[in-house]
Amino acid sequence: MKASDHAVLAEGLSKRYGGRKNSKQALDDFHLAVPTGSVHGLLGPNGAGKTTAVRILATLLRADGGRALVGGHDVRTEARLVRRQIGFTGQYAAVDEILTGRQNLRMFGRLFHLSPSAAARRADELLEQFDLVEAADKQVSGYSGGMRRRVDLAASMILAPRVLFLDEPTTGLDPRSRNEVWASVRELVAGGTTVLLTTQYLDEADQLADRIAVIEHGRKIADDTPERLKDRIGGDQIEVVVADAGELPLAAKAVARVSDAEPRSDNETLRVSAPVSDRVGALTEVARTLQDEGADVVDIGLRRPTLDEVFLRLTGGRRDTADHRDEGAAPDVPREGEAA
Amino acid sequence: MTATVPTKSGPESGGKSAVPTAALTLPDGPESRLYWAFADCWTIVRRDLTHLVKQPVIVAWQLGFPIVSVLLFVFVFGSGMAVGDGVDYKTFAMPGMFAMTMAFGFMNTAMAVVIDKDRGVTDRFRSMPMASSAVVTGRGVSDLAHASIDLAVLAAIALAIGWRSDSGIVPTLAAFALLLLLRFALIWVGVLLGLVVRNQEAAGNLFAVAFPFGMISSVFTPPSMMPDWLGSIAMWNPVSSTANAVRELFGQQSPELGGSWIEQHAVLMAVVWPLIITAVFLPLAVRRFQSLSR
Numbered sequence: 038m039k040a041s042d043h044a045v046l047a048e049g050l051s052k053r054y055g056g057r058k059n060s061k062q063a064l065d066d067f068h069l070a071v072p073t074g075s076v077h078g079l080l081g082p083n084g085a086g087k088t089t090a091v092r093i094l095a096t097l098l099r100a101d102g103g104r105a106l107v108g109g110h111d112v113r114t115e116a117r118l119v120r121r122q123i124g125f126t127g128q129y130a131a132v133d134e135i136l137t138g139r140q141n142l143r144m145f146g147r148l149f150h151l152s153p154s155a156a157a158r159r160a161d162e163l164l165e166q167f168d169l170v171e172a173a174d175k176q177v178s179g180y181s182g183g184m185r186r187r188v189d190l191a192a193s194m195i196l197a198p199r200v201l202f203l204d205e206p207t208t209g210l211d212p213r214s215r216n217e218v219w220a221s222v223r224e225l226v227a228g229g230t231t232v233l234l235t236t237q238y239l240d241e242a243d244q245l246a247d248r249i250a251v252i253e254h255g256r257k258i259a260d261d262t263p264e265r266l267k268d269r270i271g272g273d274q275i276e277v278v279v280a281d282a283g284e285l286p287l288a289a290k291a292v293a294r295v296s297d298a299e300p301r302s303d304n305e306t307l308r309v310s311a312p313v314s315d316r317v318g319a320l321t322e323v324a325r326t327l328q329d330e331g332a333d334v335v336d337i338g339l340r341r342p343t344l345d346e347v348f349l350r351l352t353g354g355r356r357d358t359a360d361h362r363d364e365g366a367a368p369d370v371p372r373e374g375e376a377a
Numbered sequence: 378m379t380a381t382v383p384t385k386s387g388p389e390s391g392g393k394s395a396v397p398t399a400a401l402t403l404p405d406g407p408e409s410r411l412y413w414a415f416a417d418c419w420t421i422v423r424r425d426l427t428h429l430v431k432q433p434v435i436v437a438w439q440l441g442f443p444i445v446s447v448l449l450f451v452f453v454f455g456s457g458m459a460v461g462d463g464v465d466y467k468t469f470a471m472p473g474m475f476a477m478t479m480a481f482g483f484m485n486t487a488m489a490v491v492i493d494k495d496r497g498v499t500d501r502f503r504s505m506p507m508a509s510s511a512v513v514t515g516r517g518v519s520d521l522a523h524a525s526i527d528l529a530v531l532a533a534i535a536l537a538i539g540w541r542s543d544s545g546i547v548p549t550l551a552a553f554a555l556l557l558l559l560r561f562a563l564i565w566v567g568v569l570l571g572l573v574v575r576n577q578e579a580a581g582n583l584f585a586v587a588f589p590f591g592m593i594s595s596v597f598t599p600p601s602m603m604p605d606w607l608g609s610i611a612m613w614n615p616v617s618s619t620a621n622a623v624r625e626l627f628g629q630q631s632p633e634l635g636g637s638w639i640e641q642h643a644v645l646m647a648v649v650w651p652l653i654i655t656a657v658f659l660p661l662a663v664r665r666f667q668s669l670s671r
Contacts, residue, residue, distance in 0.1 A: 095504050099670050117506055125504035131497030135428050147420045148507040150413060176431070192501070 043106070044200045044231035045071035045094060050103035052089050052255075063089040065255040067103070071233055071248075073199075076226055078246030079235040082352060086255035087235035088128070088204055094233065095125040095202045108199045124193030124201040124230075128208060130185035131192075134178040138169050138188045141177060145192045163191040167221060183214025190221050194230075201225060203234035207241060219244055239344040249344075253352045266347045274342050275319050276310040280333035285309060288334070291326040295319035307335070312342070414508040421515025422522070425489070429523060436523070439485060440530055443478045447471070447534060450597060460599055460631050468629045471540045472552070473596035476620035478527050479560040480591040484583050486520050486567025491580040494572065503669065513666065517564045524560040528553060543628035552626035555647045559619045562651035565658035572665045595620050599633035600640075612639050615650035622647035 052064040064086045071077040079087045092098040094107055096116040105112045108122040132141045139160055146156025164173045167187040172180060177188060186206065193201055203222070207215040222245055226232055236242050242249050243263050251259040251266075259266060275295065277288045285302045288309040292300040296311035296319070303309075313319040316339055327334050429436055447470065450458070455466040493499045502512050542549040574580050593611050594600075600611035611617055621643035624630050634640050 097500055097503055097670060120504060120506040123504065125501065127497040127500050129495075129497045131501040133424060133498060134496070135431050136424065140424075140427065144420060144424050145501075145505070148417055148502070148505055148511075150416075150506065 042073060043070045044073045044075075045069060045077070045105070045107050045233055047090070047094065047105040048103055050090065050093060050100045050105060052086075052093065052098070052100050063255050064093070064100070067252070067255060067257060069250060069257065069260075071200075071231060073231055074226075074229055075247040076222075076232040076234065076245050078242035078249040079233065079252060080237075080239065080242050080249055080348060081235075081252035083237070085252045085352075087252055089255070090252070091202050091204050091233065091235055095123055096120055097125070121196065122199045124196075124198035126186075126189050126193045126201070126203050126206055128205050130182075130189040132177050132185060132188045135176060137174050137176055138180070138184075139164060139173040141188055142191055142195065146195050149195050151195070159195055163194060166194075166224070167191045168217075181214065182210050183217045186210060186214065186218050187221060190218065190225075194225065197228070198230060200231045200233065203232060205235055205237065208237065215241075239348055243344050251348065251351050259351050263344060266351075267342045267344065269347070273313055273316055273339050274310045274346075275313045275323060276308060276336075276338055276340060277323065277327070277334060278336040279307050279309070280335050282307060284332050287330055287332050288327065291323050291330070291332075294326065295322050310346075313339070410508065414510055414514070417508045417511030418514045418518065421511050422519045425515065425519030426522060429519075429526070436526065440478070440527055442481070443474050443527075443531060444534060446477070447474050447531075447538070451538065458598070460602075460633055464629075464631050464633075467538065467540055469624070469631055470597060471535045472623040472627060472629065473594075473620045474535075475528060475531060475553075475556050475623060476559065476594075476616050477591040477596045478531060479524060479556050479619070480563065480594075480616045481587050482520065482524055482527070482560045483563035483567035483570070484580070484587050485523065486516065486564050487571035487574065487583055488577065488580050489516065489520075490568050490571025491574055491577055495576055499669070509666075513568060513662070516568065517561070520564050520567070521557060521561060524557055528556060544626060548626040548628070552623040555619055555622050555626070555644070558648065558651045559615065562615075562654035562658070565655055565662045568662040569658055569665055572662070572669070590614070591616060595634060595640075599631060601633050601636050612637055615646075615654065618643050618646035618650050 047067060047069040050064050050067040051062070054061050054063050067086065067090055069077070069079075069090070079090060081087050089098065093100045094105055094112060096112050096119050099113060107119045110118040110122070112119050132138075133144070136144065142160035142163055143153075143156045146159050147153065149156075151159060164170050167190065169184065169187055169191070172184060177185060180188065190203075190206070206222070207218050210218065219241070222232060222234075226245075232245070234241075234245065246263065248260065248262055249266060250257050259269070261269070275292060277292060279285060279288050282304055285304065285307065289300045289302050292309050292311045295315070296313050298312050300309050300311035320337070320339055324334075324337055327337070450470050451467050455470075458466045458469075460466055460469040490499075493502075499512065503509065542552075570583060571580065574583070593607065594614040595611060595617040600608035600617065602608075603611055618639065621630070621634050621640055624634070625643055634643075639646055
């Protein structure tokens, strides 16, 4: 692929925060290629570098090293050109609380250098598109979280950007508002906008993204379609739920016999799971073994891995934990995405 | 300036490249940059003024302290305050009140800056193709407008309780200009502090800085009546220079003021101090703003 086929192209980006002592490598040789017209999800634990990456690409932050092109322009040397082609929606709904929805969109329209009448027209269009007509002349401070987000998204869309950056667009929203935001994003994508979104929610990435890049400690550790990421950790899973934690080793032993991988035991959900290739054969054998052993099995079945599992496997079992700064902790699960 | 507006009914069927990118057709020469620096500044000013109009309560609240101080000092303590032979305390305190209100003004600036920073509005502005200077210049212009409203309200209250300027119209206007000059200088202090503090709560704590800055001055009492060391600090406080200069221009200088060089050159220092403050804090504020991208 040529560079021009990519709406976003990052090569070897690095970024270090802080002084000499307490510094933190936020991004480390980060690469990313987002094909024009696609939705790319950036997934990772808190502090993994997702926001840093997006802020560099949106010209808000300067990288220490590496290069990035957005819409074919260098984010460092051609920031003004980049800014004309992007929309940016940060982690908080960045709109003026005291102004009304309409006043906000007109103001941002003017700041995008539309004429007053054009800014007013565009505001009306966006209010309609984002289903905000009724609330248009009320102060944003009275809006729900979902409505604020929609004003925020609308403000990013004033110039119909080629590339839209969404940094955790639904964090803190209730499920209904989240669905509203997802619907808006899908609409934009249908119109041809390229979207790069960061999220902590795997279902969000699963719902919206054509491809998902998993990032940890500032490095990309996987980049693939959601389906292939699921395949990567072994396709179908056999799953056994036992009645008592004491039976977990027994179940794990039975499962280990039909799987090439080490079974995962969860003491809380009393669940043992492992990837299998011979689906029915494995199911039959595990069921028979456990019956012979007299284990108290609550449930046994086959299922597709969730993106959650993919994520846990790739990031070594630490997802969004408060101690994510614990850089020293070694992952206890082999990182299968390393090859990517 | 022409700009085509992208519409959602634009050509969507033509595939990815059909997204209208109106932005690329906008002119970007040096002249248009200058034009947009002013136009964007005006857009921001209008936004800030809308805030004032929509939140008169906040404006009133911010004036609450000076107004309560006026009433308290003039009517409650006033009779016990001796500020020199034959000088009415009201006459002494009102110019001080004007200066103190300007001095506290930097908190308004800091608060507005930190709210925009906190809520991501500053980042949104920075991600847009607008003139980045407008974020700061717009702030400055609207803060001066806000300060003018404050002064007008305070002057009205002063007139209502019987205070009058004892000089002509020109020196009186010059006095108000000096007050706004102090406020102008403090915009940069406010911008810097707003960018430095972590959140709104921390910005609220700036009162701990504002209070001594406003009070350890000649606002309420002549420094010559304070203990020596405190009096020296108060005398050299820029707020004192402005307050004393304003008293002078109103034709109401107290005999207790004027014992030292700095007090004898109040009008000069009321110009020099703000210039020094601006020279120091304007570059610091700009640097801090630019370092948001570091």
